[in-house]
Amino acid sequence: MVKANHIKSMVAAGEREDGRDLKTFRPIKVSVGMLKNAEGSAQVQIGNTTILAGVKLDIEEPMEDTPNQGNLIMSGELLPLASEKYETGPPSPSAIEFGRVVDRGIRHGNCIDLTSLFIEEGKVWTVFIDLYVINSDGNLFDAGTMAAMAALMNTKVPAVKDGLAVRTERTTPLKINNIVTSTTFAKIKDKLLLDPDGDEEMAADCRLTIATDEEKVRSMQKGLRGGIFKAEIEQMLDVSFNKHKELKDILTKAQV
Amino acid sequence: MRNIVLPGEIIAQVPQRIENSYIENGKTYSKIMGMYEPNTRGVIPLEGSWSPNNEDTVVGVITEQRNKVFIVDLMFFGRCLLIPGKFDEYVFTPGEIVEARIKEVENRKTIVLGDGKLLEGGRIIKVKPKKVLRVIGKKNTMIDQIKALTKTDIVVGLNGLIWLRGGDIDLAEEAIFKVEREAHTSGLTEIIKQYLENKTKRE
Amino acid sequence: MGGGPNKPELVINGKRTDGRDFNELRPIKIIASPLANANGSAYLEWGNNKVMCGVYGPKEANPRHLADATQAVIKCRYMMAPFSSLSEHGRTGPNRRATEISKVVKEVFENVVMTKEYPGSQIEVYIEILQGDGGTRVAGVAAAAIALATSGIPMKDLPYAVSVGRIGEHLAVDFNMIEDNYSDSDMPMAIAPRNNEILLLQMDGDMTKQQILEAVQMGIDAGPQIVEIQRKALKAAYEASTTK
Numbered sequence: 001m002v003k004a005n006h007i008k009s010m011v012a013a014g015e016r017e018d019g020r021d022l023k024t025f026r027p028i029k030v031s032v033g034m035l036k037n038a039e040g041s042a043q044v045q046i047g048n049t050t051i052l053a054g055v056k057l058d059i060e061e062p063m064e065d066t067p068n069q070g071n072l073i074m075s076g077e078l079l080p081l082a083s084e085k086y087e088t089g090p091p092s093p094s095a096i097e098f099g100r101v102v103d104r105g106i107r108h109g110n111c112i113d114l115t116s117l118f119i120e121e122g123k124v125w126t127v128f129i130d131l132y133v134i135n136s137d138g139n140l141f142d143a144g145t146m147a148a149m150a151a152l153m154n155t156k157v158p159a160v161k162d163g164l165a166v167r168t169e170r171t172t173p174l175k176i177n178n179i180v181t182s183t184t185f186a187k188i189k190d191k192l193l194l195d196p197d198g199d200e201e202m203a204a205d206c207r208l209t210i211a212t213d214e215e216k217v218r219s220m221q222k223g224l225r226g227g228i229f230k231a232e233i234e235q236m237l238d239v240s241f242n243k244h245k246e247l248k249d250i251l252t253k254a255q256v
Numbered sequence: 257m258r259n260i261v262l263p264g265e266i267i268a269q270v271p272q273r274i275e276n277s278y279i280e281n282g283k284t285y286s287k288i289m290g291m292y293e294p295n296t297r298g299v300i301p302l303e304g305s306w307s308p309n310n311e312d313t314v315v316g317v318i319t320e321q322r323n324k325v326f327i328v329d330l331m332f333f334g335r336c337l338l339i340p341g342k343f344d345e346y347v348f349t350p351g352e353i354v355e356a357r358i359k360e361v362e363n364r365k366t367i368v369l370g371d372g373k374l375l376e377g378g379r380i381i382k383v384k385p386k387k388v389l390r391v392i393g394k395k396n397t398m399i400d401q402i403k404a405l406t407k408t409d410i411v412v413g414l415n416g417l418i419w420l421r422g423g424d425i426d427l428a429e430e431a432i433f434k435v436e437r438e439a440h441t442s443g444l445t446e447i448i449k450q451y452l453e454n455k456t457k458r459e
Numbered sequence: 460m461g462g463g464p465n466k467p468e469l470v471i472n473g474k475r476t477d478g479r480d481f482n483e484l485r486p487i488k489i490i491a492s493p494l495a496n497a498n499g500s501a502y503l504e505w506g507n508n509k510v511m512c513g514v515y516g517p518k519e520a521n522p523r524h525l526a527d528a529t530q531a532v533i534k535c536r537y538m539m540a541p542f543s544s545l546s547e548h549g550r551t552g553p554n555r556r557a558t559e560i561s562k563v564v565k566e567v568f569e570n571v572v573m574t575k576e577y578p579g580s581q582i583e584v585y586i587e588i589l590q591g592d593g594g595t596r597v598a599g600v601a602a603a604a605i606a607l608a609t610s611g612i613p614m615k616d617l618p619y620a621v622s623v624g625r626i627g628e629h630l631a632v633d634f635n636m637i638e639d640n641y642s643d644s645d646m647p648m649a650i651a652p653r654n655n656e657i658l659l660l661q662m663d664g665d666m667t668k669q670q671i672l673e674a675v676q677m678g679i680d681a682g683p684q685i686v687e688i689q690r691k692a693l694k695a696a697y698e699a700s701t702t703k
Contacts, residue, residue, distance in 0.1 A: 225569035227656035264616030287613035304611020
């Protein structure tokens, strides 16, 4: 409570605790390929928010209405070790929202070429991405989107022999068609803050996450009980497109 | 169509401190669905949970005793208390039904009661608080006639809980629920009278 | 969203699959207070959607440790009945989609309900989709707004909801299920009509910045029509009780 009020007064003066301006991300670090059993992996840190993404590919039957395409299944976990606020047990609505929002940006961005996942009739690859939040300090959405994207860009598809996966032979990189990044804003009083940290999120009235590629918006999600206005949405869309190139460069450089 | 207003509807272009409204940017808005006429006390609710007022008579159930204080269930979201020594002395047991009067309402959520009286035997039914006034009737006409024609002891709590004992208790209960269901019908007092007279004639 | 060999034609001779224009809403029918036990309730039909909503409270918060001493806690549960879908039987019990929808709908009412008037209490909003045909969360918000109004719980505004989406180069309001499944983009919204403040906003698919802003405006422009239907339903339900 006390902290939230302190943040609100700082923000009213256009200031943030760590000295950033309202439209700057915290330092972002991306590393890939650290988990050898996974077909693809990445870790993203935005400030102290740290998310690990692991990708596994399994051979499965395709969905009835898309017999020539593979599938993408994404899920997110807020690990109890990430914050004293997280508990064990079934996923909370926030955890569910987190997984689903990150999924939508990547899915609707058509980031993975799903037809490249076709193996033979009745057999396709399903790409499982699991996001593991290991330290929570605000803005899980953007870190999650970057972690998922980075892990996918790092993923190699196993060879197939006699209809079975040969996981020790990972030859082909997963075909990526598009790179999507996201920006999340916290609205505190009438100020919009990009990339809120944990304290800023607690003080926020409203939150908006926008996932874009170079030209299109792929998903949006508003959260918390405060409202927003059309003019504010326009401002945030502009920042989102502006930041996309910067974030995409970070992702591309990390793969080298 | 009478002046029914809805939440968020402007009722005055100037700030006015009237019931069930709020002021924003110099204008007055209704916060509920209700009836409004300009230059009156405020918006009259058409529905809603009971709003406790001092001197309201209520009916409730003693749920426990903690540090001598009796906690009463009035089907209200806050705490309702009978405090021995504050207004009177009381000796109750959890499970007992009491009639009492509201003496103090603190912070909208704690009700302190006084004049607690045990209601022995009988049973409790619940009606929507908004309908309770219809069950009582103008100058008690409705409830008095139900009591007279069924010979049942009845205590009506403005919180929506009603205690009944004796007489043709099932018929009294049916009549009360009928009033609740048909509260908006005109000539209801006469309708209930006919209903009760027909039912009691058959005995 | 979009794609697949079975994708039907969504625009035929300038009209949509059900013959509507792009800015035409499906018919909405509302019955206020259909349930005897709930403190507030509403039954709503929006196109082929059939929604029942019941509100309980304010009542004592349960469990107590989740109560907020300064205001009412709002609990919202959006659920699709197992028989609600044209396709297979839906398994009972909450699924992730329903959990997320429950959360974003709850946030709409956390905004408009005057929760500070009932500290320490909880208000329960149950939204049951009995029959679904696209835009169920939007219909759910509309039903819940009416149900809360009939409960007498004070609110600063009566929110409405609508979805706007993209079919090719057209923006259209109020997608039905076919449009939901095969269109290029969909954006459900809930708006407080007093000042056009947006309380629920989700979008997926692909839209340019201009399309999004245009779609938001279409949602705002659809407001008066939907609000009028809500108002009529509420006033009609209580006309009887006020004329003697």
